[in-house]
Amino acid sequence: MKEVTLRPSSAPLRGQLHVPGDKSISHRAVILGALAKGTTNITNFLNGEDCLRTVEAFKQFGVSIEHERNSLKIDSHGPGYFTEPKEPLYFGNSGTTARLMLGVLAGLPLFTSVYGDNSLTKRPMDRVVAPLKQMGAQFDGRSKGSFLPMAIRGGDIKSIDYTLPVKSAQVKSAVLLAGLLSEGVTTVTEKTTSRNHSENMLQAFGADIVSENQQIRITNQQSLNGIDVYVPGDISSAAFFMTAAAIVPGSRLTLTNIGLNGSRTGIIEVLQEMGAAVEITNKQTTGGEAFGDVIISSQKLKGVIIEGDIIPRLIDEIPIIALAATQAEGETIIRDASELKFKETDRIRAVVDGLTRLGASVKSTEDGMVINGGSVLTGGRVAAYNDHRIAMMHAIASLITKQNVIIDDISSIAISYPDFFEHLNSITDKG
Ligand SMILES: O=C(O)C1=C[C@@H](OP(=O)(O)O)[C@@H](O)[C@H](O)C1
Numbered sequence: 001m002k003e004v005t006l007r008p009s010s011a012p013l014r015g016q017l018h019v020p021g022d023k024s025i026s027h028r029a030v031i032l033g034a035l036a037k038g039t040t041n042i043t044n045f046l047n048g049e050d051c052l053r054t055v056e057a058f059k060q061f062g063v064s065i066e067h068e069r070n071s072l073k074i075d076s077h078g079p080g081y082f083t084e085p086k087e088p089l090y091f092g093n094s095g096t097t098a099r100l101m102l103g104v105l106a107g108l109p110l111f112t113s114v115y116g117d118n119s120l121t122k123r124p125m126d127r128v129v130a131p132l133k134q135m136g137a138q139f140d141g142r143s144k145g146s147f148l149p150m151a152i153r154g155g156d157i158k159s160i161d162y163t164l165p166v167k168s169a170q171v172k173s174a175v176l177l178a179g180l181l182s183e184g185v186t187t188v189t190e191k192t193t194s195r196n197h198s199e200n201m202l203q204a205f206g207a208d209i210v211s212e213n214q215q216i217r218i219t220n221q222q223s224l225n226g227i228d229v230y231v232p233g234d235i236s237s238a239a240f241f242m243t244a245a246a247i248v249p250g251s252r253l254t255l256t257n258i259g260l261n262g263s264r265t266g267i268i269e270v271l272q273e274m275g276a277a278v279e280i281t282n283k284q285t286t287g288g289e290a291f292g293d294v295i296i297s298s299q300k301l302k303g304v305i306i307e308g309d310i311i312p313r314l315i316d317e318i319p320i321i322a323l324a325a326t327q328a329e330g331e332t333i334i335r336d337a338s339e340l341k342f343k344e345t346d347r348i349r350a351v352v353d354g355l356t357r358l359g360a361s362v363k364s365t366e367d368g369m370v371i372n373g374g375s376v377l378t379g380g381r382v383a384a385y386n387d388h389r390i391a392m393m394h395a396i397a398s399l400i401t402k403q404n405v406i407i408d409d410i411s412s413i414a415i416s417y418p419d420f421f422e423h424l425n426s427i428t429d430k431g
Protein backbone atom coordinates (compact mmCIF):
# COMPACT_ATOMS: atom_id res chain seq x y z
CA MET A 1 0.00 0.00 0.00
CA LYS A 2 1.35 3.42 -0.92
CA GLU A 3 -0.99 6.14 0.30
CA VAL A 4 -0.45 9.66 -1.01
CA THR A 5 -1.77 13.07 -0.03
CA LEU A 6 -1.94 15.55 -2.90
CA ARG A 7 -2.20 19.27 -2.21
CA PRO A 8 -4.57 21.26 -4.40
CA SER A 9 -2.95 23.51 -6.99
CA SER A 10 -4.80 25.72 -9.41
CA ALA A 11 -1.69 27.01 -11.22
CA PRO A 12 -1.87 26.63 -15.00
CA LEU A 13 -0.03 23.67 -16.54
CA ARG A 14 2.70 24.61 -18.95
CA GLY A 15 5.43 22.87 -20.89
CA GLN A 16 6.17 19.74 -22.85
CA LEU A 17 5.97 16.05 -21.97
CA HIS A 18 7.16 12.88 -23.66
CA VAL A 19 4.77 10.26 -22.29
CA PRO A 20 5.97 6.61 -22.22
CA GLY A 21 5.48 4.14 -25.06
CA ASP A 22 2.10 2.65 -25.86
CA LYS A 23 1.18 -0.34 -23.68
CA SER A 24 -0.82 -2.20 -26.34
CA ILE A 25 1.90 -1.79 -28.97
CA SER A 26 4.68 -2.72 -26.51
CA HIS A 27 2.96 -6.04 -25.67
CA ARG A 28 2.48 -6.85 -29.34
CA ALA A 29 6.08 -5.98 -30.24
CA VAL A 30 7.36 -8.46 -27.64
CA ILE A 31 4.95 -11.20 -28.74
CA LEU A 32 5.72 -10.87 -32.44
CA GLY A 33 9.45 -10.32 -31.81
CA ALA A 34 9.52 -13.63 -29.91
CA LEU A 35 7.49 -15.46 -32.59
CA ALA A 36 9.74 -14.07 -35.36
CA LYS A 37 13.05 -15.56 -36.45
CA GLY A 38 16.08 -13.32 -36.03
CA THR A 39 16.52 -10.05 -34.16
CA THR A 40 13.82 -7.56 -33.18
CA ASN A 41 14.91 -4.23 -31.68
CA ILE A 42 12.19 -2.30 -29.86
CA THR A 43 12.68 1.36 -28.92
CA ASN A 44 10.51 3.54 -26.67
CA PHE A 45 9.23 0.31 -25.11
CA LEU A 46 6.92 0.83 -22.11
CA ASN A 47 8.75 -0.26 -18.99
CA GLY A 48 5.48 -0.79 -17.14
CA GLU A 49 4.72 -3.84 -15.01
CA ASP A 50 2.16 -5.24 -17.48
CA CYS A 51 4.55 -5.28 -20.44
CA LEU A 52 7.27 -6.81 -18.26
CA ARG A 53 4.91 -9.73 -17.60
CA THR A 54 4.81 -10.42 -21.35
CA VAL A 55 8.63 -10.22 -21.51
CA GLU A 56 9.01 -12.66 -18.58
CA ALA A 57 6.61 -15.15 -20.20
CA PHE A 58 8.75 -15.43 -23.33
CA LYS A 59 11.95 -15.72 -21.30
CA GLN A 60 10.36 -18.84 -19.76
CA PHE A 61 10.12 -20.29 -23.30
CA GLY A 62 13.87 -19.79 -23.66
CA VAL A 63 13.71 -16.69 -25.90
CA SER A 64 16.70 -14.35 -25.45
CA ILE A 65 15.50 -10.86 -24.44
CA GLU A 66 17.96 -8.11 -23.46
CA HIS A 67 16.32 -5.17 -21.77
CA GLU A 68 17.87 -1.80 -21.06
CA ARG A 69 15.58 1.07 -19.99
CA ASN A 70 13.21 1.58 -22.91
CA SER A 71 15.03 -0.63 -25.40
CA LEU A 72 14.55 -4.32 -25.91
CA LYS A 73 16.55 -6.69 -28.11
CA ILE A 74 14.86 -10.00 -28.83
CA ASP A 75 16.77 -12.86 -30.49
CA SER A 76 14.58 -15.80 -31.37
CA HIS A 77 14.68 -18.89 -33.56
CA GLY A 78 10.89 -18.86 -33.78
CA PRO A 79 8.16 -20.83 -31.95
CA GLY A 80 9.46 -24.22 -33.17
CA TYR A 81 12.36 -23.78 -30.74
CA PHE A 82 10.39 -22.71 -27.65
CA THR A 83 10.97 -24.95 -24.63
CA GLU A 84 8.16 -26.06 -22.33
CA PRO A 85 8.17 -23.77 -19.24
CA LYS A 86 8.99 -25.60 -16.01
CA GLU A 87 7.09 -23.10 -13.89
CA PRO A 88 3.62 -21.55 -14.32
CA LEU A 89 3.60 -18.25 -16.26
CA TYR A 90 2.61 -15.26 -14.10
CA PHE A 91 0.56 -12.59 -15.90
CA GLY A 92 0.19 -10.24 -12.91
CA ASN A 93 -2.50 -7.59 -13.43
CA SER A 94 -2.35 -7.67 -17.23
CA GLY A 95 -5.48 -8.55 -19.19
CA THR A 96 -3.65 -7.96 -22.46
CA THR A 97 -0.86 -10.40 -21.54
CA ALA A 98 -3.39 -13.02 -20.45
CA ARG A 99 -5.71 -12.82 -23.44
CA LEU A 100 -3.06 -12.45 -26.16
CA MET A 101 -0.83 -15.12 -24.62
CA LEU A 102 -3.75 -17.58 -24.48
CA GLY A 103 -3.98 -17.13 -28.26
CA VAL A 104 -0.26 -17.85 -28.64
CA LEU A 105 -0.34 -20.80 -26.21
CA ALA A 106 -3.24 -22.34 -28.16
CA GLY A 107 -0.92 -22.55 -31.17
CA LEU A 108 2.16 -23.99 -29.43
CA PRO A 109 2.56 -27.79 -29.07
CA LEU A 110 3.38 -27.39 -25.37
CA PHE A 111 1.81 -27.70 -21.93
CA THR A 112 1.63 -24.47 -19.92
CA SER A 113 -0.11 -23.29 -16.81
CA VAL A 114 -0.83 -19.62 -16.18
CA TYR A 115 -2.06 -17.45 -13.31
CA GLY A 116 -2.53 -13.81 -12.38
CA ASP A 117 -3.06 -11.47 -9.45
CA ASN A 118 -6.27 -11.08 -7.52
CA SER A 119 -7.81 -8.73 -10.13
CA LEU A 120 -6.84 -10.77 -13.20
CA THR A 121 -8.17 -13.93 -11.54
CA LYS A 122 -11.63 -12.32 -11.57
CA ARG A 123 -11.56 -11.20 -15.23
CA PRO A 124 -13.42 -13.28 -17.83
CA MET A 125 -11.25 -15.47 -20.04
CA ASP A 126 -14.10 -17.49 -21.61
CA ARG A 127 -14.30 -14.83 -24.32
CA VAL A 128 -10.93 -16.05 -25.66
CA VAL A 129 -11.10 -19.66 -24.51
CA ALA A 130 -14.34 -20.32 -26.49
CA PRO A 131 -12.91 -19.57 -29.97
CA LEU A 132 -9.54 -21.12 -29.11
CA LYS A 133 -11.26 -24.36 -28.02
CA GLN A 134 -13.16 -24.33 -31.32
CA MET A 135 -9.77 -24.24 -33.02
CA GLY A 136 -8.82 -27.41 -31.15
CA ALA A 137 -6.66 -26.22 -28.22
CA GLN A 138 -7.31 -27.68 -24.77
CA PHE A 139 -7.96 -25.41 -21.78
CA ASP A 140 -8.90 -26.12 -18.23
CA GLY A 141 -9.43 -23.65 -15.42
CA ARG A 142 -11.98 -22.48 -12.88
CA SER A 143 -15.63 -22.53 -14.05
CA LYS A 144 -14.82 -24.83 -17.00
CA GLY A 145 -11.93 -22.72 -18.18
CA SER A 146 -13.53 -19.30 -17.73
CA PHE A 147 -11.03 -17.89 -15.21
CA LEU A 148 -7.35 -18.11 -14.31
CA PRO A 149 -5.47 -20.11 -13.09
CA MET A 150 -5.60 -22.15 -16.25
CA ALA A 151 -3.81 -25.05 -17.92
CA ILE A 152 -3.32 -25.13 -21.68
CA ARG A 153 -2.27 -27.86 -24.06
CA GLY A 154 -1.92 -26.29 -27.48
CA GLY A 155 -0.68 -27.08 -30.97
CA ASP A 156 -2.12 -28.81 -34.00
CA ILE A 157 -5.04 -26.37 -34.20
CA LYS A 158 -7.23 -25.54 -37.19
CA SER A 159 -8.37 -22.19 -38.54
CA ILE A 160 -11.85 -20.74 -37.90
CA ASP A 161 -14.20 -18.04 -39.16
CA TYR A 162 -15.12 -16.11 -36.06
CA THR A 163 -17.48 -13.18 -35.47
CA LEU A 164 -16.60 -11.39 -32.25
CA PRO A 165 -19.49 -11.45 -29.76
CA VAL A 166 -17.77 -8.78 -27.60
CA LYS A 167 -16.21 -5.49 -28.69
CA SER A 168 -12.69 -6.49 -27.73
CA ALA A 169 -9.30 -6.03 -29.37
CA GLN A 170 -7.86 -8.58 -26.95
CA VAL A 171 -10.23 -11.30 -28.19
CA LYS A 172 -9.63 -10.32 -31.82
CA SER A 173 -5.87 -10.44 -31.26
CA ALA A 174 -5.96 -13.81 -29.46
CA VAL A 175 -7.78 -15.40 -32.41
CA LEU A 176 -5.45 -13.75 -34.96
CA LEU A 177 -2.35 -14.96 -33.10
CA ALA A 178 -3.77 -18.49 -32.90
CA GLY A 179 -4.68 -18.13 -36.61
CA LEU A 180 -1.06 -17.28 -37.41
CA LEU A 181 -0.02 -20.59 -35.82
CA SER A 182 -2.89 -22.78 -37.13
CA GLU A 183 -3.52 -24.63 -40.37
CA GLY A 184 -5.35 -22.68 -43.10
CA VAL A 185 -6.92 -19.22 -43.22
CA THR A 186 -8.57 -17.71 -40.12
CA THR A 187 -11.16 -14.96 -40.49
CA VAL A 188 -12.22 -12.61 -37.69
CA THR A 189 -15.18 -10.27 -38.18
CA GLU A 190 -15.90 -7.40 -35.81
CA LYS A 191 -19.10 -5.36 -35.74
CA THR A 192 -17.41 -2.34 -34.19
CA THR A 193 -13.83 -1.34 -34.95
CA SER A 194 -11.49 -1.91 -32.00
CA ARG A 195 -7.79 -1.03 -31.80
CA ASN A 196 -5.96 -2.59 -34.75
CA HIS A 197 -2.36 -2.68 -33.48
CA SER A 198 -2.16 -6.47 -33.89
CA GLU A 199 -3.15 -6.22 -37.54
CA ASN A 200 -0.64 -3.39 -38.19
CA MET A 201 2.20 -5.13 -36.45
CA LEU A 202 1.53 -8.55 -37.97
CA GLN A 203 1.73 -6.86 -41.36
CA ALA A 204 4.96 -5.06 -40.41
CA PHE A 205 6.50 -8.42 -39.40
CA GLY A 206 5.58 -9.85 -42.81
CA ALA A 207 2.49 -11.92 -41.95
CA ASP A 208 -0.05 -12.67 -44.67
CA ILE A 209 -2.93 -10.59 -43.24
CA VAL A 210 -5.63 -8.55 -44.96
CA SER A 211 -8.19 -6.23 -43.29
CA GLU A 212 -11.29 -5.19 -45.23
CA ASN A 213 -14.66 -3.91 -44.02
CA GLN A 214 -14.14 -4.99 -40.41
CA GLN A 215 -13.09 -8.46 -41.53
CA ILE A 216 -9.51 -9.67 -41.04
CA ARG A 217 -8.03 -12.72 -42.77
CA ILE A 218 -4.77 -14.24 -41.61
CA THR A 219 -2.99 -17.17 -43.22
CA ASN A 220 -0.93 -19.72 -41.31
CA GLN A 221 2.77 -18.94 -41.16
CA GLN A 222 5.09 -20.78 -38.79
CA SER A 223 7.54 -17.93 -38.47
CA LEU A 224 7.90 -14.23 -39.17
CA ASN A 225 11.14 -12.27 -39.52
CA GLY A 226 12.48 -9.90 -36.87
CA ILE A 227 12.26 -6.13 -37.49
CA ASP A 228 12.93 -2.81 -35.73
CA VAL A 229 9.90 -1.39 -33.90
CA TYR A 230 9.50 2.17 -32.60
CA VAL A 231 6.66 2.39 -30.07
CA PRO A 232 4.78 5.74 -30.22
CA GLY A 233 3.72 7.44 -26.97
CA ASP A 234 0.64 6.00 -25.30
CA ILE A 235 -2.46 8.11 -26.02
CA SER A 236 -4.15 6.45 -23.00
CA SER A 237 -1.38 7.83 -20.74
CA ALA A 238 -1.35 11.19 -22.57
CA ALA A 239 -5.12 11.39 -21.94
CA PHE A 240 -4.49 12.24 -18.26
CA PHE A 241 -2.40 15.26 -19.18
CA MET A 242 -4.62 16.27 -22.12
CA THR A 243 -7.55 16.38 -19.70
CA ALA A 244 -5.50 18.19 -17.04
CA ALA A 245 -4.63 20.91 -19.57
CA ALA A 246 -8.28 21.10 -20.70
CA ILE A 247 -9.68 21.63 -17.17
CA VAL A 248 -7.06 23.77 -15.41
CA PRO A 249 -7.67 27.38 -16.56
CA GLY A 250 -4.80 29.05 -18.42
CA SER A 251 -3.02 25.77 -19.27
CA ARG A 252 -1.22 24.87 -22.47
CA LEU A 253 0.70 21.59 -22.85
CA THR A 254 2.57 19.94 -25.69
CA LEU A 255 2.66 16.15 -25.65
CA THR A 256 5.23 14.78 -28.10
CA ASN A 257 5.19 11.64 -30.28
CA ILE A 258 1.74 10.48 -29.21
CA GLY A 259 0.18 7.50 -31.00
CA LEU A 260 -2.64 8.77 -33.22
CA ASN A 261 -3.97 5.51 -34.65
CA GLY A 262 -7.61 6.29 -35.56
CA SER A 263 -8.82 3.30 -33.52
CA ARG A 264 -7.53 5.06 -30.36
CA THR A 265 -8.22 8.78 -30.92
CA GLY A 266 -11.73 8.92 -29.44
CA ILE A 267 -10.37 10.94 -26.49
CA ILE A 268 -9.21 13.74 -28.78
CA GLU A 269 -12.56 13.85 -30.57
CA VAL A 270 -14.47 13.99 -27.28
CA LEU A 271 -12.26 16.72 -25.76
CA GLN A 272 -12.70 18.74 -28.96
CA GLU A 273 -16.47 18.24 -28.91
CA MET A 274 -16.48 19.39 -25.28
CA GLY A 275 -14.74 22.57 -26.44
CA ALA A 276 -11.04 22.02 -25.66
CA ALA A 277 -8.53 23.50 -28.12
CA VAL A 278 -6.45 20.65 -29.59
CA GLU A 279 -3.82 21.03 -32.30
CA ILE A 280 -1.87 18.19 -33.93
CA THR A 281 1.55 18.75 -35.52
CA ASN A 282 4.53 16.73 -36.84
CA LYS A 283 2.32 13.81 -37.89
CA GLN A 284 4.29 10.75 -39.06
CA THR A 285 3.77 6.98 -39.46
CA THR A 286 5.83 3.98 -38.36
CA GLY A 287 4.88 0.31 -38.88
CA GLY A 288 1.37 1.38 -39.89
CA GLU A 289 0.97 3.46 -36.69
CA ALA A 290 0.38 7.22 -36.93
CA PHE A 291 1.93 9.47 -34.28
CA GLY A 292 2.52 13.17 -33.74
CA ASP A 293 2.57 16.04 -31.23
CA VAL A 294 -0.63 17.08 -29.48
CA ILE A 295 -0.94 20.65 -28.19
CA ILE A 296 -3.86 21.27 -25.87
CA SER A 297 -5.12 24.37 -24.08
CA SER A 298 -7.88 24.96 -21.57
CA GLN A 299 -11.27 26.30 -22.68
CA LYS A 300 -14.73 26.40 -21.19
CA LEU A 301 -16.08 22.85 -21.63
CA LYS A 302 -19.62 21.64 -22.28
CA GLY A 303 -21.29 18.28 -21.61
CA VAL A 304 -21.59 15.68 -24.39
CA ILE A 305 -23.15 12.29 -25.14
CA ILE A 306 -20.63 9.48 -25.61
CA GLU A 307 -22.08 6.24 -27.01
CA GLY A 308 -21.96 3.64 -29.78
CA ASP A 309 -18.98 3.00 -32.02
CA ILE A 310 -16.71 5.53 -30.33
CA ILE A 311 -16.68 3.54 -27.05
CA PRO A 312 -13.94 1.00 -28.00
CA ARG A 313 -11.90 3.94 -29.33
CA LEU A 314 -11.74 5.51 -25.84
CA ILE A 315 -12.62 2.67 -23.47
CA ASP A 316 -9.60 3.16 -21.16
CA GLU A 317 -10.04 6.95 -21.15
CA ILE A 318 -13.58 6.93 -19.71
CA PRO A 319 -12.44 7.50 -16.09
CA ILE A 320 -10.51 10.65 -17.01
CA ILE A 321 -13.27 11.83 -19.39
CA ALA A 322 -15.68 11.53 -16.45
CA LEU A 323 -13.45 13.89 -14.45
CA ALA A 324 -13.46 16.40 -17.36
CA ALA A 325 -17.26 16.12 -17.46
CA THR A 326 -17.55 17.24 -13.82
CA GLN A 327 -16.06 20.58 -14.97
CA ALA A 328 -18.20 21.00 -18.10
CA GLU A 329 -21.36 23.02 -18.39
CA GLY A 330 -24.39 20.69 -18.53
CA GLU A 331 -24.77 16.95 -18.43
CA THR A 332 -22.50 14.27 -19.92
CA ILE A 333 -24.03 10.87 -20.66
CA ILE A 334 -21.85 7.79 -21.26
CA ARG A 335 -23.66 4.74 -22.69
CA ASP A 336 -22.77 1.36 -24.27
CA ALA A 337 -19.78 1.01 -21.96
CA SER A 338 -20.66 -2.07 -19.89
CA GLU A 339 -17.20 -3.49 -20.79
CA LEU A 340 -15.91 -1.12 -18.08
CA LYS A 341 -17.17 -3.63 -15.52
CA PHE A 342 -14.58 -6.20 -16.70
CA LYS A 343 -11.41 -4.11 -16.40
CA GLU A 344 -8.89 -4.12 -13.52
CA THR A 345 -11.89 -3.27 -11.36
CA ASP A 346 -15.51 -2.37 -12.14
CA ARG A 347 -14.65 1.08 -13.49
CA ILE A 348 -18.27 2.31 -13.51
CA ARG A 349 -18.46 1.71 -9.77
CA ALA A 350 -14.93 3.01 -9.06
CA VAL A 351 -15.41 6.26 -11.02
CA VAL A 352 -18.85 7.01 -9.56
CA ASP A 353 -17.66 6.24 -6.01
CA GLY A 354 -14.44 8.27 -6.34
CA LEU A 355 -15.88 11.35 -8.03
CA THR A 356 -18.82 11.39 -5.60
CA ARG A 357 -16.40 11.36 -2.65
CA LEU A 358 -14.62 14.35 -4.21
CA GLY A 359 -17.88 16.29 -4.38
CA ALA A 360 -19.11 15.65 -7.94
CA SER A 361 -22.64 14.72 -8.97
CA VAL A 362 -22.39 11.39 -10.85
CA LYS A 363 -24.79 8.46 -11.21
CA SER A 364 -24.08 4.99 -12.53
CA THR A 365 -26.32 3.39 -15.14
CA GLU A 366 -26.46 -0.19 -16.43
CA ASP A 367 -23.93 0.53 -19.19
CA GLY A 368 -22.25 3.78 -18.21
CA MET A 369 -22.88 6.89 -16.13
CA VAL A 370 -24.44 10.33 -16.11
CA ILE A 371 -22.31 13.25 -14.88
CA ASN A 372 -23.76 16.63 -13.95
CA GLY A 373 -21.19 19.25 -14.84
CA GLY A 374 -20.26 22.49 -13.15
CA SER A 375 -19.19 20.89 -9.85
CA VAL A 376 -16.70 22.47 -7.51
CA LEU A 377 -14.68 19.50 -6.30
CA THR A 378 -13.98 19.63 -2.60
CA GLY A 379 -11.36 16.90 -2.26
CA GLY A 380 -11.23 14.05 0.25
CA ARG A 381 -10.16 10.47 0.74
CA VAL A 382 -10.58 8.13 -2.24
CA ALA A 383 -9.84 4.52 -3.18
CA ALA A 384 -7.89 3.61 -6.33
CA TYR A 385 -9.34 0.07 -6.27
CA ASN A 386 -5.86 -1.13 -7.24
CA ASP A 387 -6.52 0.22 -10.74
CA HIS A 388 -3.89 2.44 -12.40
CA ARG A 389 -6.40 4.45 -14.43
CA ILE A 390 -8.52 5.21 -11.34
CA ALA A 391 -5.43 6.22 -9.33
CA MET A 392 -4.24 8.61 -12.08
CA MET A 393 -7.73 10.10 -12.48
CA HIS A 394 -7.70 11.02 -8.77
CA ALA A 395 -4.20 12.49 -9.01
CA ILE A 396 -5.35 14.75 -11.87
CA ALA A 397 -8.47 15.67 -9.85
CA SER A 398 -6.18 17.10 -7.15
CA LEU A 399 -5.23 19.87 -9.62
CA ILE A 400 -8.74 21.32 -9.31
CA THR A 401 -9.96 20.41 -5.80
CA LYS A 402 -10.31 22.92 -2.97
CA GLN A 403 -8.68 20.62 -0.41
CA ASN A 404 -6.26 17.69 -0.36
CA VAL A 405 -6.95 14.47 -2.24
CA ILE A 406 -5.78 11.41 -0.32
CA ILE A 407 -5.47 8.30 -2.50
CA ASP A 408 -5.32 5.02 -0.55
CA ASP A 409 -2.77 3.30 -2.79
CA ILE A 410 -0.96 4.57 -5.89
CA SER A 411 1.27 1.53 -6.47
CA SER A 412 -0.89 0.37 -9.42
CA ILE A 413 0.28 3.37 -11.48
CA ALA A 414 3.50 1.42 -12.24
CA ILE A 415 1.35 -0.86 -14.43
CA SER A 416 1.24 1.65 -17.27
CA TYR A 417 3.01 4.87 -16.21
CA PRO A 418 5.93 4.45 -13.77
CA ASP A 419 7.08 8.10 -14.21
CA PHE A 420 3.60 9.57 -13.79
CA PHE A 421 4.31 11.70 -10.70
CA GLU A 422 7.66 13.00 -12.04
CA HIS A 423 5.83 14.09 -15.19
CA LEU A 424 2.97 15.63 -13.21
CA ASN A 425 5.39 17.55 -10.99
CA SER A 426 7.33 18.82 -14.00
CA ILE A 427 4.30 20.70 -15.36
CA THR A 428 2.82 22.00 -12.10
CA ASP A 429 4.04 24.20 -9.29
CA LYS A 430 4.48 20.99 -7.28
CA GLY A 431 7.83 20.39 -9.03
O1 LIG B 1 -5.81 -5.06 -26.95
C1 LIG B 1 -5.38 -4.27 -26.09
O2 LIG B 1 -4.17 -3.97 -25.99
C2 LIG B 1 -6.34 -3.66 -25.16
C3 LIG B 1 -7.69 -3.73 -25.43
C4 LIG B 1 -8.73 -3.17 -24.54
O3 LIG B 1 -9.35 -4.25 -23.86
P1 LIG B 1 -10.55 -5.11 -24.50
O4 LIG B 1 -10.05 -5.87 -25.65
O5 LIG B 1 -11.00 -6.04 -23.37
O6 LIG B 1 -11.62 -4.13 -24.84
C5 LIG B 1 -8.17 -2.20 -23.54
O7 LIG B 1 -9.12 -1.93 -22.54
C6 LIG B 1 -6.89 -2.70 -22.92
O8 LIG B 1 -6.35 -1.73 -22.05
C7 LIG B 1 -5.84 -2.98 -23.96
Ligand SMILES: C=C(OP(=O)(O)O)C(=O)O
Nearest residue numbers: 093094095096097316343
Ligand atom coordinates in the same frame (compact mmCIF):
# COMPACT_ATOMS: atom_id res chain seq x y z
C1 LIG C 1 -7.80 -2.44 -19.20
C2 LIG C 1 -6.51 -2.20 -19.23
O1 LIG C 1 -5.52 -3.13 -19.44
P1 LIG C 1 -5.54 -4.72 -19.44
O2 LIG C 1 -6.85 -5.18 -20.01
O3 LIG C 1 -4.36 -5.13 -20.27
O4 LIG C 1 -5.36 -5.17 -18.01
C3 LIG C 1 -6.00 -0.80 -19.14
O5 LIG C 1 -4.78 -0.61 -19.30
O6 LIG C 1 -6.76 0.15 -18.87
